[in-house]
Amino acid sequence: MESLLFWFFAIVAVAGSIMVIAQRRAIYSALSLIIVLCSFAGFFFLLGASFVAAMQVIVYAGAIMILFVFIIWLLGLRTGEEPAIKMKWFYLAIVFCLLIGAQLFYIFVTNFKEVVLERSTDIKEISKVLLGKYVIPFELTSILFLAALVGAFYLAKGKGKAEK
Amino acid sequence: MELYYYLIVSLIVFIIGMIGFFIRRNLITLLMCVELMLNAANLALMVFGTKWGWIEAQAIVLLVMTVAAAEVAVGLALMIVVYKHYSHLFIDQMTKLKG
Amino acid sequence: MLDFTQLNASILPEIILVLAAIVILLIEGFQKKLNKYCSLIALIAVVGLIYYLISIWNSNLKGFYAGVVLDNFALFASLIYLLSAALIILSAVHFLDIKKIESGEFYALLLIAVAAMIFISSANDMITIFISLEIFSICLYVLVGYDRNSVRGVEGAIKYFILGAFSAGILLYGIVLIYGAVGSTNLEALSKIQGLEMSQKILLYFGAGLVLVGLGFKISLVPFHMWTPDAYEGAPTVITAFMAAATKTAAFSVLIRIFVINLPSHEISLEWILWILAIVTMTVGNFIALSQENIKRMLAYSSIAHAGYITVGLVGASGNREAGNVMYYLIVYAMMNIGAFLVIAHLERGKDFLSALHYKGLAYKNTFLALALSWFLLCLAGLPPTSGFLAKYYVFLAAVEKGYTILVIIAVLNSALAAYYYLRIIVFMWMHGKEEGKALVKGEETWSLISMTAIVIALLLTLQLSFMPSRFLQLALSF
């Protein structure tokens, strides 16, 4: 069952990712991305991290994707479809990316064989780590959000008489 | 179910995210590609976490999610400003600065 | 649970900075009348912290489960950020005023960025490093595009943002791989682990490679540098100065902490990669700078070249865990670069005042500014007896002592080449007639005591670094 679910999520995730970058309209990409993110939540669930899986759905598929869709609605739809892609020598770039992937693939396959599963999803434990060992990064995220809030607010608030 | 299958899925998604940078031109889509990359990293982290410290890995994943959220917020706000100037979001056509 | 015994003063500087930022934001939001005091608050916070940091020298504060280490190394790096920030705040008052840009969020974001940078150099954990890196990057994305009406600024910001996000993804993947290899994100724990298996080592190698790419992006090593000139040109000049000085220092301090201080025990043999990166970086930077007309772009390429020289120092430092000369180079570089940019910012009135040709005859118009800019450029060119020369001599010496003679030969040749484009500006300023100088007057004279003060302070600091460097050297070498 687990393996079946894995394969299902894997196929959905990979196909979804390909859809994200294959679509010309941003809104389709966004919808594909939601599917990918959900299947990632599925992975987390399969691995036994049900809390993270829930957060994945809430934060990503919920909050972040809403932002995306909102912006696309605001701007993207009006800009319409992306013009046909002029690839020039970017084929080479894709080849290079694939080469990097191949190298990583090789080392993963040859060097990572451990199967040690220890599954506990005690939210209490997570919070202990977050407020203990990772308290600094955890607090840092609040500064991060402060910065993002101020920045996004400043950028978007302007009346913006655009100079062309 | 071999664990490194997860790793390979994560790798594939990561590489697809990178490739997205070369075949997409819409800024919004590019940002989505970054999200793919960050998610791939998250998945890999979880897999490694099964070996080294399950709870820690989950905590880190949560932190990374917040980073992604903040980045998206600022990025999208920037795109609004860009749109005011260019009336489009195609990165290829923003070449005032060069040389 | 939060263990209060772990609390101590090791994050006090960051707390003060963030508090100051929040106060500024509150003023900006609710008391518009007090707007003009924003810069003052920021300045007081920064200058006060400089004193505080000097007072806690050598105290080696550790806290938060060894996640934060405020050692001398971190203090020295923090000193660079704070000095840069102080100079930039001084200059920004005038700059934002003549450019008619609103100012409140500017100082808040600047302070948050500085706080994140201090976190970055005192962090002992790769996750902390990643998040702090993101914080100051986010601040800088916004600050680069701070002039929303300038299309160039916005274009620079979006390019910086999208590539920055891309590199952040790569950096995170690298951190994950390192975690996968050794099972910890704590750097100190990382350096203590012994007897790695081959498979772990391999993961570590590739993780380190990805981390290098992510950080190389921030310090603009070639070929990860290409955003640099665009973002530097687009950004408001004071922010360019801040990016050139502080961002680079922050990323280098991470690089040093990871690769020089903590990772050498694992023989990830980074020297040869850095060797090649150093050569390519300085050569490409210098060659392109040769043919630049826009002075900001020229300095952007020159900052790329300097990243190359600093990398030479890293090559020399790798293995023996002594990065004092690199830190010295960084403070020298920060001060002279900021100085040059501040003069440019002071002179900048319209967006058309950035071509090198505009500096013709400056000496006839304003001898002091011409003198100051000449001095900063000579420093950047590395002519003795300037601090630029000293710093270069130091890092090159370290590399020669380690036996990387060819690298140093190329570096010296490069710095010989580089002097050409700096001197070109000096020649423009001093060797062109009064007519061009008069053309400078055109329109309103902008004069600001505060911004002049910033230039004078930068000048004094570089003079001290040139002629009485011992104090700074000893600070830099004390870790």
Next chain:
Amino acid sequence: MWGLAGLIIIFPLLGLLINLFIGNRLSRKWIGVIACGSVALSCLATIVFAVLFHFNYPAEGSIEANWYQWIVSGSFVVDFGFRIDWLSLVMALTVSFVGFLIHVYSVGYMWEDPGYRRYFIYLNLFMMMMLMLVMANNLGLLFVGWEGVGLCSYLLIGFWFEKHSASEAGKKAFIVNRIGDFGFLLGMLLIYREFGSLNFNVIEANMGEHVASQIILGIALLLFCGAAGKSAQFPLHVWLPDAMEGPTPVSALIHAATMVTAGVYMVSRMGFLYEQSPYALMIVTGIGLFTAFFAATMAVVNKDFKRVLAYSTISQLGYMFAACGAGAYVAAIFHLITHAFFKALLFMGSGSVMHALGGELNIEKMGGVKEKMKWTALTFVIASLAISGIIPFAGFWSKDAILAAVWHKYGPVIWIIGIVTAILTAFYIFRLVFEVFYSERRVEEKTWDHAHESPPAMIRPMMILALFSIIIGFVGLPFKRFNLIERALATVLPVAHGTEVSVANEIILMIIVLAGALFSIYLAFTFYMKKRNYLDTLLASFKKIHHVLINKYFVDEIYHKIIIAPLWYVSDKFLYKIIDVFMIDGSVDGIAHISRGTGKYLRKIQSGNTRSYAFAIVIGMLLIFIYYFWKIHKG
């Protein structure tokens, strides 16, 4: 007390600062007074210190006066300190004295120039840097002065930047000098690595420790590379003739008397190091003598007044290096001093003539200038006699010392090159004398009417220099007892032992040199005075040998046909056109051109397209990955 020696450097700095900050409120007269006065004060200070040094002579022969520790970090210490010994004092004295005279001359020469104040600011800055160079007690501080004088030279060559050729010349000087400095800097790095200090005393003390001879050779050659750049030795000599685009007093001060001799000074200063490496010495002599000969042949054919003098400077510097290579550092410094006087005088003479003839530089359009400029002509002839090595003028003694040293170290074959060069020197310099001052007049009438003797501010310094050109040689008479300069400098510089010259040999050598010089003056006289069109007919008749044979100057003709005419062809067609212009000049310009070209090409990669930026990142990433992959599989 010795710390006050820093005053020698401080005075020009003061003058510079005064002129920089309040100079715009001062009249021209006062600007001149401040500039000259500050140099005069440092000259006085030098004399005072020389006297004090003489009466408080320390046992170790030198005094170190450290102001403060400039750089301290661990074991690496560089002092801001001066070294007072006979070498630095003699150098400082020469520099400040000649410098003072040229400052005074400049007041007259530059009086009308709009850049008057700027000129004196640069000139004072130069004096400060040059004095720092010679007074420094370590290589670090010496390098500060070294770069400083280079910067001033660059600024002053391009002083009349409106002229395109002037700014081009400045650029060329800059590029070539950077190549030299690159060697110097690497040499310094190696010295620190091997000897653990940059202080001359410490380096010398650590010299005895076993350092591999290849490393000594490497250091010596790298330093010599720097010296060759600064002192315009082959193949880095190309910038000096072009440097004549600057104002003439600058040519006199910087490009003849002082800055260009810095290389010789540095090699002498580091003589103890060169002595350890016979190969390095051979190379120094080889390049020195080759340059001396090579530049002399150029001087024979050039038609530009100042360029002839510039080639002559290169040639004389070659002599000095030859002396260094032969271990005769004292002779090198001695020649440096005498050369400073007479070459400065020659340049001032040329400046005076230019001043009178409205900037004319082509010697074919001069002639008979003596009628209007008696004093200039007289002083110029004195300087010419001095450089030709006619007894008892200054050049005779110093050149003789060098040739004797070369003879003893490397034997007669090498020595002959020196002699030939000496003969050529006398020839080309008297060619100038006759062409400019004595032959029939070829000046356009209009300019001739305006021609006049220069103002006293220019003539008086020339007279003083002329006086010194006559007498300065007597400080170094070739007999041990009377050789003041050797007695002084032998306390500092290494002196070769066991090569003392017997009096008879010495006299024979002297006579040969003297005879050669006199003969070539006679030749110059024949060509340019007696038979002006002689050379033309000669060259024209090169194909018609029978015509030559019936000519009544048969012996001379043979001499020409065998020696002068081929030499003429070789130097004009081959050495000048091919080696100098095509190869060396071309490669210097080529470096500049290629750099800019490459830069422009690389710029295109920065296309503004963000995707290509990301592409670059991916390329870098892939390369790093490939490196690691390769490394793992290697094991």
